Each structure stands twice: as C-alpha cells, then as structure tokens.
Amino acid sequence: xxxxxxxxxxxxxxxxxxxxxxxxxxxxxxxxxxxxxxxxxxxxxxxxxxxxxxxxxxxxxxxxxxxxxxxxxxxxxxxxxxxxxxxxxxxxxxxxxxxxxxxxxxxxxxxx
Amino acid sequence: xxxxxxxxxxxxxxxxxxxxxxxxxxxxxxxxxxxxxxxxxxxxxxxxxxxxxxxxxxxxxxxxxxxxxxxxxxxxxxxxxxxxxxxxxxxxxxxxxxxxxxxxxxxxxxxxxx
Numbered sequence: 001x002x003x004x005x006x007x008x009x010x011x012x013x014x015x016x017x018x019x020x021x022x023x024x025x026x027x028x029x030x031x032x033x034x035x036x037x038x039x040x041x042x043x044x045x046x047x048x049x050x051x052x053x054x055x056x057x058x059x060x061x062x063x064x065x066x067x068x069x070x071x072x073x074x075x076x077x078x079x080x081x082x083x084x085x086x087x088x089x090x091x092x093x094x095x096x097x098x099x100x101x102x103x104x105x106x107x108x109x110x111x112x
Numbered sequence: 113x114x115x116x117x118x119x120x121x122x123x124x125x126x127x128x129x130x131x132x133x134x135x136x137x138x139x140x141x142x143x144x145x146x147x148x149x150x151x152x153x154x155x156x157x158x159x160x161x162x163x164x165x166x167x168x169x170x171x172x173x174x175x176x177x178x179x180x181x182x183x184x185x186x187x188x189x190x191x192x193x194x195x196x197x198x199x200x201x202x203x204x205x206x207x208x209x210x211x212x213x214x215x216x217x218x219x220x221x222x223x224x225x226x
Contacts, residue, residue, distance in 0.1 A: 014157075035216075042199065042216035043156065058213075073224060092154050092214075100146065100158025108153075 003027045006091050006104035013111055014080050020078045021093030022105050032074035032100070033092040034058075034066060043090060049074055050096075081111040116200045121221040122195075123188045130187040132220055133198030135222050137181040143204050145176060146214070147185045149196040156199065156216075159185065 004025045013019050023032065030051050035043040045058030047066040055066060063085060065077045078085055091104040117135040125129040132208040136145060160167055160174045162183075167174045173186040187194055199219040 033123075040218075042218050043214075045213060045215070048213065088153060092155075099158075100148070100161065103155030103157070105155050106153065 002105065003009035004091055004093055004102050004104035006089075006107050008107060009105065010108045011110070013109070015082055015111055017081050019078045019081055019109070021089055021091075021109070023074045023076070023104060025072050025091075025093045025102070027093050027102055028071075029095050029102070030071060031094045031096065032068065033090060033094075034074070035066075035090045036060065037088045037106075046076065046089075053096045057096065078109075078111075081109075083111045086111045087107065113139070116217055118198075118200050118217065118220045120218070121223070123225055124187075124190045124222055124226050126192060127189055130190040130194065130199050130222055130224070132185040132187075132200075132222060133182065134185070135182045136200070136202050139202050140181050140204075143202045145174065145180075145183050146201045146203055146223050147172070147174065148199045148201065148214075148216075149194075150198040150219070151193075159198075161203075190222075192224050192226065195222060197226045210222055 006024045033048045034046040037043045038047055044060050046064050047058050049055050049068045052068050067075050089107045092101040094101045144161050144163050147158040147159040150156045159171050160169055162174045162176055176183045197219040199216050201214055
C-alpha cells in the first residue's frame with residue numbers, strides 16, 4: 001500500500017457542486033499539505049497543517065477549505081466548484097525538521 | 113525565500129551522467145537546497161538535500177559550491193526512467209516561520225535519450 005493515499009484518483013464534476021478530495025497517510029508524519037498543479041506550472045500550496053489542531057492557508061486558498069480529521073487524514077473541499085479549479089491536486093506529508101516530503105499520486109479533477 | 117533559476121530543459125544520453133544546474137545566488141545561511149523530481153503527472157519524489165557539504169545517496173549526488181550560490185544535481189548513470197521534471201528548491205531551517213515550506217518553480221525537464 002502507498003504511504004500517502006489520495007482518493008479519488010480522477011473526478012469529473014459540474015460547476016457549483018461540492019466536492020471533497022481525501023488524503024490518508026501511514027507515514028506517521030505530523031505535517032500534511034495540499035498542493036495544486038496546473039499544466040506547465042509548478043506546484044502551488046493551498047493549505048497546510050502541522051497537527052490536528054493547526055490549519056494554515058497557503059498561497060492560493062480562496063475557494064478551498066480543509067479538515068484535519070486525525071493525524072493521518074487531511075481532506076480538501078471545494079464548496080462550489082468552478083472550471084478554473086480544474087487541476088491536478090497533490091497531498092504531501094512531512095515530519096518537523098528538514099527531511100523531504102512524501103507526496104501522494106494525485107487527484108485529477110475536472111470541473112465542467 | 114531564496115529564488116532558484118534552472119534551465120528549462122536538458123537532454124542526456126542513456127548511461128551517461130546527467131548534471132542539472134541550479135542557481136540560488138540569494139540563498140541565506142540557514143537555507144537548505146532540496147531536489148525533487150516529477151515523472152509525468154505523478155507525485156513529486158524527494159531526491160536529496162544539503163546545506164553546504166556535498167551529499168550522496170542511492171539516487172544522486174549533490175554538489176554545492178563553496179559560496180553556496182549554485183549547486184548541481186548529478187545522476188551518475190541516467191536511464192530512460194530518469195526522464196522527469198527536476199525541481200531545485202531552497203528551504204529555510206526555521207520550521208516556526210514561513211520559510212520552511214516547499215515552493216516549487218517550473219524546474220528542468222530532463223529527457224534521457226536511448
């Protein structure tokens with residue numbers, strides 16, 4: 001099983017619908033992150049969480065919300081999806097300190 | 113955060129060493145250099161990181177210049193599976209501040225040719 005699991009892998013949804021992307025990890029890491037990637041661009045940080053009681057906005061949080069249900073679970077919600085939220089979404093985890101991040105395989109979201 | 117500059121693309125022959133440069137001339141004393149790669153639409157993969165000494169692991173070597181203003185990632189024997197976008201990222205040491213986060217640029221597309 002993957003260390004960082006994202007569900008669903010692919011999703012097509014209609015404009016205005018609410019959608020939740022889920023991330024779970026077996027790494028035992030305390031920090032979790034949500035990134036978005038658009039074609040030809042690098043990854044941009046949406047939200048991050050250092051522990052269950054800590055939630056922080058990243059550089060592009062507008063239109064998104066998150067929930068850290070447990071140390072191992074971090075979900076991203078689009079309350080009312082719009083077409084320009086069509087993108088590849090990645091969840092990542094890390095420990096405090098300078099070690100590398102572990103990324104999930106991504107969720108490809110299309111809003112029509 | 114210190115900014116990085118990488119070539120947009122590079123080619124390498126299979127079996128040869130791939131040397132990927134990165135310029136980070138504004139790096140500060142407590143910032144590390146990280147390298148990640150992303151194979152077509154997969155999640156980025158951590159490769160290596162360093163502060164000022166050269167580092168080596170099972171994937172690659174990282175050479176950091178003495179003034180720390182640039183670095184080179186070396187894949188000693190590139191294979192076709194090493195074709196990916198390689199990201200050079202500078203990240204701060206202070207986990208309590210804002211500079212601990214990874215900020216991705218556009219990276220270098222390395223194409224390994226048969």
